[in-house]
Amino acid sequence: MYRGPALQPLEVAPRVMPSGTMPVKGGLPPMTREAMTVHLKSPLQPTPANLKHGEFLFMTDCAPCHGDNGRGKGPVAHLLRTPPADLAMGLSKALPDGYIYGTIRNGGIAMPPYYDIMSSHERWQVVLFVRHLQQQATQKTASK
Numbered sequence: 710m711y712r713g714p715a716l717q718p719l720e721v722a723p724r725v726m727p728s729g730t731m732p733v734k735g736g737l738p739p740m741t742r743e744a745m746t747v748h749l750k751s752p753l754q755p756t757p758a759n760l761k762h763g764e765f766l767f768m769t770d771c772a773p774c775h776g777d778n779g780r781g782k783g784p785v786a787h788l789l790r791t792p793p794a795d796l797a798m799g800l801s802k803a804l805p806d807g808y809i810y811g812t813i814r815n816g817g818i819a820m821p822p823y824y825d826i827m828s829s830h831e832r833w834q835v836v837l838f839v840r841h842l843q844q845q846a847t848q849k850t851a852s853k
C-alpha cells in the first residue's frame with residue numbers, strides 16, 4: 710500500500726490575503742446600513758458615463774416604485790402598503806450617499822434589498838443619478 714506523506718495542518722502557511730481585498734465567503738459579516746451610512750464615501754465622479762448607467766439602473770430597478778422622476782409615484786406604488794419615499798425632494802436630499810447606497814444593498818423597512826444583484830460600482834452610479842434627480846427637481850421648483 711502506498712503511503713503518501715503525512716501533511717500536518719498549517720504546515721504550509723495559509724495564503725496571505727492581498728491588501729484591499731475581502732473574502733467572498735466567511736470572514737466579516739455584511740455591513741449594516743447604519744455602518745455604510747457612516748463609513749462609505751462614493752469613489753465615483755458624476756461623469757456622463759456614470760450618470761447614464763445610473764439612469765439605466767434607476768429606470769429598471771427603482772422607477773417602478775419611486776417613479777421616473779424619483780418623486781415616489783411609480784406605476785406600482787399604489788399596490789404597496791408603505792408608500793415609496795420621495796427621493797427627489799424633501800428629506801431625501803439630506804440623506805448621506807452611504808445611506809442611499811446602504812438602502813440599495815440591504816433594503817429599507819418595506820423596500821426590498823438588492824444584495825449583490827448590483828455591484829458596488831453600480832450602486833454608486835445609482836446614488837449619483839438620485840443626486841441628479843434631486844438637482845432637477847430643485848431647479849424645477851426654483852423656476853416656477
Ligand code: HEC
Nearest residue numbers: 770771774791792793794809812813817818819820821835
Ligand atoms: C418594490 C418597490 C421599491 C423598489 C423597487 C425600490 N424601492 Fe426604495 N423604497 C420603497 C419603499 C416602500 C420605501 C419606504 C419605506 C422603506 O424605507 O422601506 C423606500 C425607501 C427608499 C429609501 C429611503 C428613504 C428614506 O428617507 O429613508 C431610499 C434611499 C430608496 N428607497 C432608494 C431606492 C433605490 C435607489 C431603488 C433602486 C435601486 C429603490 N429604492 C427601489 C420601495 C421601493
